[in-house]
Amino acid sequence: xxxxxxxxxxxxxxxxxxxxxxxxxxxxxxxxxxxxxxxxxxxxxxxxxxxxxxxxxxxxxxxxxxxxxxxxxxxxxxxxxxxxxxxxxxxxxxxxxxxxxxxxxxxxxxxxxxxxxxxxxxxxxxxxxxxxxxxxxxxxxxxxxxxxxxxxxxxxxxxxxxxxxxxxxxxxxxxxxxxxxxxxxxxxxxxxxxxxxxxxxxxxxxxxxxxxxxxxxxxxxxxxxxx
Numbered sequence: 001x002x003x004x005x006x007x008x009x010x011x012x013x014x015x016x017x018x019x020x021x022x023x024x025x026x027x028x029x030x031x032x033x034x035x036x037x038x039x040x041x042x043x044x045x046x047x048x049x050x051x052x053x054x055x056x057x058x059x060x061x062x063x064x065x066x067x068x069x070x071x072x073x074x075x076x077x078x079x080x081x082x083x084x085x086x087x088x089x090x091x092x093x094x095x096x097x098x099x100x101x102x103x104x105x106x107x108x109x110x111x112x113x114x115x116x117x118x119x120x121x122x123x124x125x126x127x128x129x130x131x132x133x134x135x136x137x138x139x140x141x142x143x144x145x146x147x148x149x150x151x152x153x154x155x156x157x158x159x160x161x162x163x164x165x166x167x168x169x170x171x172x173x174x175x176x177x178x179x180x181x182x183x184x185x186x187x188x189x190x191x192x193x194x195x196x197x198x199x200x201x202x203x204x205x206x207x208x209x210x211x212x213x214x215x216x217x218x219x220x221x222x223x224x225x226x227x
Contacts, residue, residue: 005226006034006153011192012224018196019222022203027210028145028166029220030202031133032195035227037154038128044116045106053099057091067094113154121155128152129159132225145210146220149178149198151186158182160202169209178202195224 007015019030060067067090106112113121129150144163151158160175182198185191 006036007192007224007226012226014192015195015199015224016222018199019224022199022206023222024212026145026203026206026212027216028147028203028206030199030206030222031146031148031220031225032199033129033132033148033150033225033227034191034195035128035150035152038121038152038157039124041112041116041120041124044120045103045112048106048115049099049102052102053095056098057095060091060094109154116155121157125150125152125155125157126159129161132227133161145206147202147206149182149195149202151182151191151195153191158198160198166206166210170205174205175202178205 015032019032022030064087106115129148129152132150133146133148144165146163147166148161149158150161158179160178162170178198178201181201182194185194185197
């Protein structure tokens with residue numbers, strides 16, 4: 001699957017420049033990741049398709065006559081006495097048709113993501129943010145001062161994940177302002193500007209707790225990672 005590219009080179013530079021500027025006053029290292037989505041949610045689509053298929057089969061078992069009359073009118077025009085085998089076959093066919101139709105319509109991203117429960121989106125975005133943090137920032141700096149700012153577009157969610165020394169000094173609620181400033185811009189369609197705003201706020205928090213030393217060097221790339 002080819003994922004969408006949201007930012008051009010100029011917009012990438014806006015974010016990278018914001019990271020470089022924020023790190024001028026802190027020993028913290030900020031990593032930014034922009035994702036199209038955090039998961040494919042195939043399992044959720046499967047659950048919906050199965051649930052709808054069993055619902056259709058249950059409705060047929062509860063009210064078989066309307067289904068039988070519809071089948072007769074479509075494929076013969078005459079009502080007849082249904083055998084046990086025919087009823088079983090129609091039950092299975094109805095379940096398969098419903099399953100395939102439910103699966104097919106969920107190939108439309110807008111509908112599929114609308115059907116995903118909020119807690120599931122939150123959990124998958126958080127898990128993916130932590131995964132990127134472990135690969136790209138965790139324990140990769142002197143003093144373990146890495147912070148990941150992760151934005152997942154399809155789920156409309158963002159996460160900030162920090163190394164343990166930062167998390168020990170900065171409560172999770174403190175990042176709320178950075179999240180609010182970032183999402184306010186993004187909701188208006190200014191993705192690069194939103195990420196830059198979040199980076200500036202994160203940098204300000206890090207500067208208070210982890211000021212830059214004279215011999216500090218840039219240990220992680222400033223560039224935005226788009227996946």
